[in-house]
Amino acid sequence: MSRRPNTRALILEASVDLFGSRGFAATSLDDIASVVGVAKQTLLYWFPSKDELLDAVLAQTAIELAAVIEAAVRAAPDEPLARIDAVVKAVFRPAVRRPQLLGLVREVSRLSPVHAERLTRSVQPFVRRAIDYLREEMDAGRLRRADPGLVIALAYATVTGIATEPEALRAVEWPVTPTGLRRLREELAAFVLSALRP
Amino acid sequence: MSRRPNTRALILEASVDLFGSRGFAATSLDDIASVVGVAKQTLLYWFPSKDELLDAVLAQTAIELAAVIEAAVRAAPDEPLARIDAVVKAVFRPAVRRPQLLGLVREVSRLSPVHAERLTRSVQPFVRRAIDYLREEMDAGRLRRADPGLVIALAYATVTGIATEPEALRAVEWPVTPTGLRRLREELAAFVLSALRP
C-alpha cells in the first residue's frame, strides 16, 4: 500500500487550497504542480483537464464537509439547539484550520452553472432532511418560527462568511489568535442560536 | 455636459458587474471592453492598468455602499434595533438588484493584501463609529451583550453571504421572485434582529 503513489491525493489537496484561497480562475495548473512538486503534465495525467480537476475537488470537498456535519449531528444530544450548536462548532474547526475549504464552496457562485448545479444537487438530500427536521422542531415550538430553508441558508451564510473573510475580522480589529478564535467560535454559535431560539 | 463622453463611468459600471460576478482574475480587459462596446485600448486609456482599474472600482463601490448605509441610518429613528433593521433592509436593496456589488466586496479576500488593506482602511472610521454606537447601546441594555465588533462582522457576513450566494438559496429551494425576495428581506432582518435583541 505504501508504494502506491498518492500523487492524486496530493494534487487534490493542493487544488482545494489554491482554488479555495485564490480562486479557480486565478490558479494555474503550473501553480498547483509546483506546490505538489511535479510537472504540469502529471496533473493532466490524473485529471484530463482543469475542469475535471475542479469537479473532483468539489466532490471531495462536499464529501469531507458532509462527513464533519454528519458526525457532529450524531454526537450531539437530540435537542435542536444543542444540535445546531454542535454543527456550527464542528464546521468552525475545519473552517479555521483550513479556510480554503469553505472558500472553495463559496467559489461555486463564481463558476459555471454546470458546476454549481452539480454541487447543489449533491447536497440536496442533505438539505431536505435538515429542512424537515427544523420544521418539526419549529412546529413543536422548540425553535423560533421561520422558514426552515431560509434559516439554513442564513446560518450557512453567517458561518461561511465569517470563516472565509479574514478581512472582515481585520476590519473590526478582531484578534486572530487561538484565544480570539475560540471566543469567535463561542460568539458565532451564540449569534446563530439567539437568532433561532423561540 | 452631454457631449462629455461617459466612457469612464461605463467602464467602471461594467467592471463592477464583471469583477463582482465572475471575479477579478476571471475577467479579462477584453471582456469588459466588449460589454462597454469599445476597444481594449480605450480601457487602458482611462485606467493605466488592470490593477488601477480595480482600485477605482473598489473605491467607487465603497463609496456607493457607504452612502446607502449612511442614508439609512440617518432616516431611521434613534433606536438601535430600528436602525439595524433599517441598515439591513437598505443594504438588501442594492444587494438584490445588483449582487455584483457585494460580490465585489467579497472578492477582496481573494485579492492581494495591498488592495484588501486599502479597502479595509477606507471603511475603518465607519466601523469604529458603529462599534462605539453598539457598545453604548449594549451598556444601556438595549442590545444583547456581545462583542460589538464581532456583531458587526457577523451581521455583515450574514447579509453579504445570503445576497451573494444565489446557489445557497437555490439549494434550499427558495423562490427567487419579487415576493420571495421581499419575504427574504423580512426574514433576514428578523434573523439578525433576533440575534441582537437583549
Next chain:
DNA sequence: CCTCTTGTCTACCAGATGGTAGACAGTCCA
C-alpha cells in the same frame, strides 16, 4: 489654416496558460 489636445482605434508583442505528443524509466507478469 495650422497646431495642440482628447479620445478612440488598429497593429503588434512578450509572456502565461491549458493542453497534446511522445520519450523514458520502472514494475509486473508470462
Next chain:
DNA sequence: TGGACTGTCTACCATCTGGTAGACAAGAGG
C-alpha cells in the same frame, strides 16, 4: 527475457492576456 502497463517527464503548440506604439479623427483656439 521480453513485452505491456503505469507514472512521470521534456518539448512543443495554439490561444489568450495585459500592455505598448502609434495612427487617425474631431474639436478648440490662435
